[in-house]
Amino acid sequence: MAAADARDSHRRPRWGRFILIGVALLFLGLFLLLPLLAVFAQALAKGVGAYVTAISDPIAWSAVKLTLLVAAVAVPFNLVFGVAAAWAIAKFEFRGKSALITLIDLPFAVSPVIAGLIFILLFGSHGWFGGYVRAHHIRVVFAVPGIVLATIFVTFPFIARELIPVMQAQGKDDEETALSLGATGWQTFWRVTLPNIRWGLMYGVLLCNARAMGEFGAVSVVSGHVRGLTNTMPLHVEILYNEYNYTAAFAVASLLALLALLTLAGKSFLEWRQPELRHAAAQARDRTRRGIK
Amino acid sequence: MATPAAAIGFKSRLPKRPPQRVLPGFGLTLGYTMVYLSLLVLIPLSAVFIRSFEPGWSHFWEVVTAPRVVASLRLSFGASLIAALINVIFGLVVAWVLVRYSFPFKRLIDAMVDLPFALPTAVAGIALTALYAENGWLGMRLLPLGIKVAFTPLGIVVALTFIGLPFVVRTLQPVLEDLDREVEQAAATLGATAAQAFVRVVLPALWPALLTGFALAFARAVGEYGSVIFIAGNMPMKSEIAPLLIVTKLEQFDYAGATAIAVIMLVLSFALMFGINALQHWALSRHGGR
Numbered sequence: 358m359a360a361a362d363a364r365d366s367h368r369r370p371r372w373g374r375f376i377l378i379g380v381a382l383l384f385l386g387l388f389l390l391l392p393l394l395a396v397f398a399q400a401l402a403k404g405v406g407a408y409v410t411a412i413s414d415p416i417a418w419s420a421v422k423l424t425l426l427v428a429a430v431a432v433p434f435n436l437v438f439g440v441a442a443a444w445a446i447a448k449f450e451f452r453g454k455s456a457l458i459t460l461i462d463l464p465f466a467v468s469p470v471i472a473g474l475i476f477i478l479l480f481g482s483h484g485w486f487g488g489y490v491r492a493h494h495i496r497v498v499f500a501v502p503g504i505v506l507a508t509i510f511v512t513f514p515f516i517a518r519e520l521i522p523v524m525q526a527q528g529k530d531d532e533e534t535a536l537s538l539g540a541t542g543w544q545t546f547w548r549v550t551l552p553n554i555r556w557g558l559m560y561g562v563l564l565c566n567a568r569a570m571g572e573f574g575a576v577s578v579v580s581g582h583v584r585g586l587t588n589t590m591p592l593h594v595e596i597l598y599n600e601y602n603y604t605a606a607f608a609v610a611s612l613l614a615l616l617a618l619l620t621l622a623g624k625s626f627l628e629w630r631q632p633e634l635r636h637a638a639a640q641a642r643d644r645t646r647r648g649i650k
Numbered sequence: 651m652a653t654p655a656a657a658i659g660f661k662s663r664l665p666k667r668p669p670q671r672v673l674p675g676f677g678l679t680l681g682y683t684m685v686y687l688s689l690l691v692l693i694p695l696s697a698v699f700i701r702s703f704e705p706g707w708s709h710f711w712e713v714v715t716a717p718r719v720v721a722s723l724r725l726s727f728g729a730s731l732i733a734a735l736i737n738v739i740f741g742l743v744v745a746w747v748l749v750r751y752s753f754p755f756k757r758l759i760d761a762m763v764d765l766p767f768a769l770p771t772a773v774a775g776i777a778l779t780a781l782y783a784e785n786g787w788l789g790m791r792l793l794p795l796g797i798k799v800a801f802t803p804l805g806i807v808v809a810l811t812f813i814g815l816p817f818v819v820r821t822l823q824p825v826l827e828d829l830d831r832e833v834e835q836a837a838a839t840l841g842a843t844a845a846q847a848f849v850r851v852v853l854p855a856l857w858p859a860l861l862t863g864f865a866l867a868f869a870r871a872v873g874e875y876g877s878v879i880f881i882a883g884n885m886p887m888k889s890e891i892a893p894l895l896i897v898t899k900l901e902q903f904d905y906a907g908a909t910a911i912a913v914i915m916l917v918l919s920f921a922l923m924f925g926i927n928a929l930q931h932w933a934l935s936r937h938g939g940r
Contacts, residue, residue, distance in 0.1 A: 374751055377747050378747050378751055378753055380740070384743070385763070388815055389815070391788070392777035392778055392781060392812065395780050399780050437682075442679070442683040444679040445676060445680040446683075449673070449676045449680075463691055465870075466873075467873065468873025469874075469875055469893075470897055475698055478698060478701050479694055485697060510694070513691060529672075532673055533672055536673070542673075546675070573875065573876035578897060594776065606776060610773040610776060614769060614773055616768075617770070617773075620768040624761070635824075
């Protein structure tokens with residue numbers, strides 16, 4: 358790398374590289390750094406005291422709790438699915454595999470608002486299962502179950518798409534060896550496969566969790582915005598903002614921004630532990646498009 | 651399949667070869683995958699299509715050709731197109747700089763590129779609005795130049811550029827890393843300038859990845875809601891995006907109207923993705939891959 362850089366620098370004018378680096382940094386500074394700084398600057402605009410008051414508000418705390426609850430249900434659901442889908446797709450050959458991968462990615466192509474609408478069409482008062490739900494006194498739409506369902510939908514592909522390339526790269530030699538030595542299927546999974554995929558698994562969980570906690574559009578449609586009951590943190594930010602309570606809105610937003618920074622730090626750590634995670638999903642998508650298995 | 655022993659007529663004493671699938675769990679995992687996928691994605695998604703045609707074709711057509719709906723669709727797709735193109739241009743520069751050059755804090759900057767994936771869209775929305783509003787850090791500097799960003803379609807493009815930013819960078823990076831620099835050096839040896847080498851040698855190899863990044867950024871932008879509604883101003887016919895119109899119709903209990911717009915958005919998005927995929931196949935067959 359260094360040698361190539363040195364060679365290049367003899368041939369190419371140095372100013373070209375400075376201009377390109379300058380353009381890239383300006384673009385990233387304008388679109389990434391400034392918005393991030395703005396969140397913290399606005400949150401602390403009226404001093405630390407106002408900030409602390411805003412985030413210790415009991416309604417803000419009920420929003421934090423609901424966000425944690427929703428993620429705690431949605432992420433494990435998609436985790437079990439992700440492991441099952443990756444096992445079937447990575448370890449076996451069958452017809453329609455690339456179609457299945459495309460279908461798993463489908464929620465990424467659906468607007469979050471439409472994801473919310475779907476569950477209103479199913480469980481709302483005029484929905485397919487609306488009558489059933491009402492007869493059994495279950496609330497889905499405008500209640501916590503609807504928020505969880507919408508969150509599962511929008512975060513559906515995250516873990517599967519990170520795990521599929523990881524499991525494909527590992528092949529099935531380790532598992533076959535374990536089985537030939539007399540291990541049962543479950544023993545093989547728990548003692549061989551799971552340790553092999555642990556970094557990829559954490560990577561998927563991290564990304565899934567960030568989206569689950571931050572989802573706005575889908576959750577906004579199904580939640581009904583009942584303060585202190587069906588308000589997740591991003592929805593609470595919206596309510597405070599629309600009430601012109603900017604300090605409080607940005608204070609709650611700053612907690613979400615901290616979560617985003619923690620997610621990025623965790624992601625960098627996992628990529629350092631296992632560098633192939635970095636582009637695994639992008640390359641897998643590329644391979645599927647080229648029709649290479 | 652006949653074993654060699656069976657082929658020459660001996661009765662094999664070896665136990666029958668197990669079927670090709672040695673690993674267990676195929677039925678269980680594929681079955682679970684199909685059931686979960688159907689229950690949570692396929693059946694719910696099909697509900698939108700089926701419900702949209704319940705009031706009949708003429709109602710569907712009436713909704714999606716209403717001027718306010720057409721304006722919102724044009725805005726959503728148009729602003730997404732512009733934002734995705736901005737991301738193609740600057741994403742190429744950012745990916746190039748991150749792969750080819752070394753400079754201080756490169757690792758940190760590289761990690762920051764994923765911020766739009768990690769930052770909740772509502773947070774991005776209010777932060778961008780605070781920046782570009784007339785009293786914001788950037789808004790007050792742009793105002794004397796006569797440029798208004800917040801509460802105009804320009805603000806929508808800014809928000810959509812933010813949320814689509816990582817896609818082009820992240821699809822280009824692995825391709826640029828794999829690119830053989832000797833080809834460029836060969837071009838330089840043969841007398842090509844750096845710009846000629848880039849346009850004739852590097853760019854053709856990047857087309858498929860650029861298209862993929864564009865498609866992903868575009869698809870994400872078309873459906874985006876959270877980051878846009880704060881900065882858009884949301885004026886009907888002017889700065890009202892299609893997802894917001896769906897929400898508005900839902901709030902008025904116009905389920906049929908909301909569903910019709912959802913279906914037209916899904917159909918347009920899928921058609922575009924299909925077209926871009928076909929274009930990509932063409933680009934790949936023309937340039938023979940990387």
